[in-house]
Amino acid sequence: MIEFQLDETSGVATYVQLVQQVHQALRMGMLEPGDQLPTAQQVVAKLAINPNTVHKAYRELERERLVRARPGLGTFVTRSPSGTDPATQARFLTAMTDWLRSARSAGLDPDDIEAIYRTAFRTCFAEGAA
Amino acid sequence: MIRLSWLQFRAQAVTAGAALAAFAILLAVTGPHLASRYAASTITGCHGGTCSFAANTFLSRLQATSPYPIVYLLGSALILAAPAITGIFWGAPLIARELETGTYQLAWTQSITRARWLVVKLALAGLAAMVLTEALSLIYAWWADPIVKATDLGGSTSLFSGGRFSSVTFATHGIVPLGYAAFAFALGTAAGALIRRTVPAMALTLAIFIAAQIAMPIGVRPHLIPPDRTIATIESAELNFGSLTATVVPDRPGAWIVSSGAISAAGQPVTNLPAACQPTFSGTKPSSPGPCMESRGIREAITYEPATRYWPLQWIETGIFLALALVLVWFCFWRLGRRRT
Amino acid sequence: MMTGVIETSGLGKRYRRAWALRDCTLAIPEGHVVGLVGPNGAGKTTLLHLATGLLAPTSGTISVLGSPPVDSAGQLARVGFVAQNTPVYARMPVADHLRLGAWLNPGWDEKLAQRRIGELGLDPRQRAGTLSGGQRAQLALTLALAKRPELLLLDEPVAALDPLARREFLRGLMEAVAAHGTSVVMSSHLVADLERVCDYLVVLVASRVRVAGEVSTLLATHCRLSGPRRDPATLPAELDVIEESHTDKQSVLLVRTGEPVHDPAWTVLPVSLEDLVLAYMNPANEMPARKPQLGLV
Numbered sequence: 001m002i003e004f005q006l007d008e009t010s011g012v013a014t015y016v017q018l019v020q021q022v023h024q025a026l027r028m029g030m031l032e033p034g035d036q037l038p039t040a041q042q043v044v045a046k047l048a049i050n051p052n053t054v055h056k057a058y059r060e061l062e063r064e065r066l067v068r069a070r071p072g073l074g075t076f077v078t079r080s081p082s083g084t085d086p087a088t089q090a091r092f093l094t095a096m097t098d099w100l101r102s103a104r105s106a107g108l109d110p111d112d113i114e115a116i117y118r119t120a121f122r123t124c125f126a127e128g129a130a
Numbered sequence: 131m132i133r134l135s136w137l138q139f140r141a142q143a144v145t146a147g148a149a150l151a152a153f154a155i156l157l158a159v160t161g162p163h164l165a166s167r168y169a170a171s172t173i174t175g176c177h178g179g180t181c182s183f184a185a186n187t188f189l190s191r192l193q194a195t196s197p198y199p200i201v202y203l204l205g206s207a208l209i210l211a212a213p214a215i216t217g218i219f220w221g222a223p224l225i226a227r228e229l230e231t232g233t234y235q236l237a238w239t240q241s242i243t244r245a246r247w248l249v250v251k252l253a254l255a256g257l258a259a260m261v262l263t264e265a266l267s268l269i270y271a272w273w274a275d276p277i278v279k280a281t282d283l284g285g286s287t288s289l290f291s292g293g294r295f296s297s298v299t300f301a302t303h304g305i306v307p308l309g310y311a312a313f314a315f316a317l318g319t320a321a322g323a324l325i326r327r328t329v330p331a332m333a334l335t336l337a338i339f340i341a342a343q344i345a346m347p348i349g350v351r352p353h354l355i356p357p358d359r360t361i362a363t364i365e366s367a368e369l370n371f372g373s374l375t376a377t378v379v380p381d382r383p384g385a386w387i388v389s390s391g392a393i394s395a396a397g398q399p400v401t402n403l404p405a406a407c408q409p410t411f412s413g414t415k416p417s418s419p420g421p422c423m424e425s426r427g428i429r430e431a432i433t434y435e436p437a438t439r440y441w442p443l444q445w446i447e448t449g450i451f452l453a454l455a456l457v458l459v460w461f462c463f464w465r466l467g468r469r470r471t
Numbered sequence: 472m473m474t475g476v477i478e479t480s481g482l483g484k485r486y487r488r489a490w491a492l493r494d495c496t497l498a499i500p501e502g503h504v505v506g507l508v509g510p511n512g513a514g515k516t517t518l519l520h521l522a523t524g525l526l527a528p529t530s531g532t533i534s535v536l537g538s539p540p541v542d543s544a545g546q547l548a549r550v551g552f553v554a555q556n557t558p559v560y561a562r563m564p565v566a567d568h569l570r571l572g573a574w575l576n577p578g579w580d581e582k583l584a585q586r587r588i589g590e591l592g593l594d595p596r597q598r599a600g601t602l603s604g605g606q607r608a609q610l611a612l613t614l615a616l617a618k619r620p621e622l623l624l625l626d627e628p629v630a631a632l633d634p635l636a637r638r639e640f641l642r643g644l645m646e647a648v649a650a651h652g653t654s655v656v657m658s659s660h661l662v663a664d665l666e667r668v669c670d671y672l673v674v675l676v677a678s679r680v681r682v683a684g685e686v687s688t689l690l691a692t693h694c695r696l697s698g699p700r701r702d703p704a705t706l707p708a709e710l711d712v713i714e715e716s717h718t719d720k721q722s723v724l725l726v727r728t729g730e731p732v733h734d735p736a737w738t739v740l741p742v743s744l745e746d747l748v749l750a751y752m753n754p755a756n757e758m759p760a761r762k763p764q765l766g767l768v
Binding site for chain 2: 523525527542543544547548550551552554555556558559560561563567570571572574575576577578611614618
């Protein structure tokens with residue numbers, strides 16, 4: 001079963017961190033369809049957080065169709081998020097590395113590159129989230 | 131709540147029980163001897179004027195024999211102090227300590243009302259205080275009976291004097307100890323509810339209780355039932371040696387003399403012994419000023435309560451202290467109900 | 472429309488000359504862990520005592536779980552209270568404290584109490600006065616939880632505890648909320664741990680409510696604006712400035728707003744819950760004309 005961590009200094013809301021950790025676990029293969037997520041009580045016993053936060057995270061994951069709550073039984077993984085097969089990941093990793101190399105040779109320094117990346121990232125994901 | 135109250139009161143109850151037991155043992159060991167001394171003395175079978183002489187003899191011998199004087203003093207002191215002690219150590223902390231330590235926030239947020247909490251705590255400790263004091267008094271009254279009887283007959287020594295109506299004896303016998311205990315306990319609790327600090331509440335309780343115990347015999351008790359008055363001859367009043375106060379009310383054995391003084395034939399108070407009537411010391415006995423004063427028309431005016439008023443006075447005084455206790459208890463409930471923390 | 476766990480209207484409490492709490496109007500929904508935050512002397516204990524019925528209001532009204540907090544056995548059974556500094560009877564052993572709970576509460580859950588004491592490793596025969604601060608707090612929490620209340624009120628329960636004891640206490644509290652769905656109102660003058668534990672916030676400063684609302688709403692409606700030096704009076708009216716700081720070239724404002732800020736001169740930055748609360752608690756940010764109440768979700 002997945003074990004959640006909490007990074008208090010990150011400034012990211014707790015429930016978002018839980019959601020992200022489930023995404024991560026699904027990508028890495030640590031969570032597979034059919035696996036049960038820890039109950040709110042189990043999470044609370046480990047992290048001493050508000051149980052409503054756990055419910056909120058699981059509701060969000062349910063909205064993303066990644067998990068399903070079965071009353072009386074628990075919350076279970078339905079399927080992985082799309083596009084996480086290793087081949088696709090490798091393809092984008094290669095494309096990204098090439099882009100970075102050409103940006104470096106064009107004279108951009110790491111701060112410029114990061115600023116460009118962040119602006120594009122923000123633009124892209126503000127345009128209607130998946 | 132009753133079980134909890136007992137749990138919290140247990141230690142104090144044990145201490146009180148031990149003190150009562152120790153006292154009872156002490157009296158049980160010495161009491162029968164005292165009774166047999168009395169039976170063997172010249173008081174039995176005495177009549178009229180010889181009784182006071184017999185009583186004096188008995189009491190002087192007793193005063194010189196240990197441990198009777200010590201036990202007598204100890205008993206009186208214990209019964210006089212018991213209401214004050216229970217009032218201070220059981221009453222004052224009852225509410226005050228909860229407020230002081232903050233445990234009221236624990237006690238008054240369980241599923242019982244403040245009124246129920248208070249009623250049970252007051253009843254348990256208050257009744258215990260009353261029972262303790264009255265038990266001490268009853269045992270003591272049994273033990274000291276020969277002494278009281280002797281003083282009632284007119285016997286008087288430096289230690290044993292005054293009869294049933296004397297301040298100390300009246301306060302340690304009968305049922306007034308019950309009333310004092312109730313009053314002192316209620317006073318302690320009320321002081322604690324008012325001041326909200328244990329030690330100042332203890333001090334206030336002690337101060338007021340002592341004041342009441344002084345004021346009662348001096349200012350109140352003589353007026354609980356309007357006293358009788360009589361005018362007697364100087365001789366029959368058996369004046370105290372060297373003063374103008376009476377020691378006996380003629381035809382009223384065992385009466386309580388509230389006040390007395392000489393009056394002239396015209397009814398005016400006489401404050402000084404006429405010079406001509408001063409006792410002279412020729413021969414073996416001093417001359418009595420009695421016939422001298424009587425020849426001048428001086429008589430003795432006595433304000434007194436007859437012996438038959440002993441129990442009515444006891445009941446009335448107990449009633450007064452119980453009523454005061456109830457008022458103080460009502461104050462405690464009122465104070466807790468106002469929710470000012 | 473569900474009744475809130477605590478609803479007050481113009482609630483006030485006065486001691487002699489000073490008002491300990493004033494104009495307090497709240498509607499705290501059930502099923503939340505509510506943080507009651509404010510500096511010392513702000514009126515948090517007064518509000519909690521009014522909710523438990525230990526105090527009576529001077530003005531206004533308060534209703535707890537739908538009824539006024541009267542001194543009745545039924546009402547007292549529904550509300551649990553852990554007081555500041557967790558007072559216990561010093562000479563009474565732990566086991567006797569549990570007996571106190573069992574004898575005075577018809578709804579007492581003895582199994583829960585025993586299980587908790589066992590898990591905490593408390594010696595039943597030990598006198599409560601010799602327990603450590605953390606152990607005393609856990610004992611007081613056990614007494615309040617085993618009574619199975621619908622609402623649990625805690626007055627600065629972790630203020631005097633070391634970080635480990637604090638975490639353990641909150642863990643126990645959150646486990647109870649997860650298990651029984653108890654509503655919790657917890658006062659604190661510390662702002663750490665807030666986002667972790669609370670999902671509803673009431674900020675109380677100088678006897679008045681500054682802001683109250685769901686944490687998610689508060690975070691969504693507050694932000695930081697950073698930009699060239701500007702007089703806040705020139706800003707649009709719906710921008711409520713909570714805190715402002717200026718250098719000669721730059722202004723940074725913490726604002727409350729219902730609408731997104733479109734002015735390109737401003738960079739919009741998120742604000743953490745901690746910074747938000749501190750801004751409201753800062754006496755330098757006096758806002759006399761402001762309506763303290765956020766729209767309630």
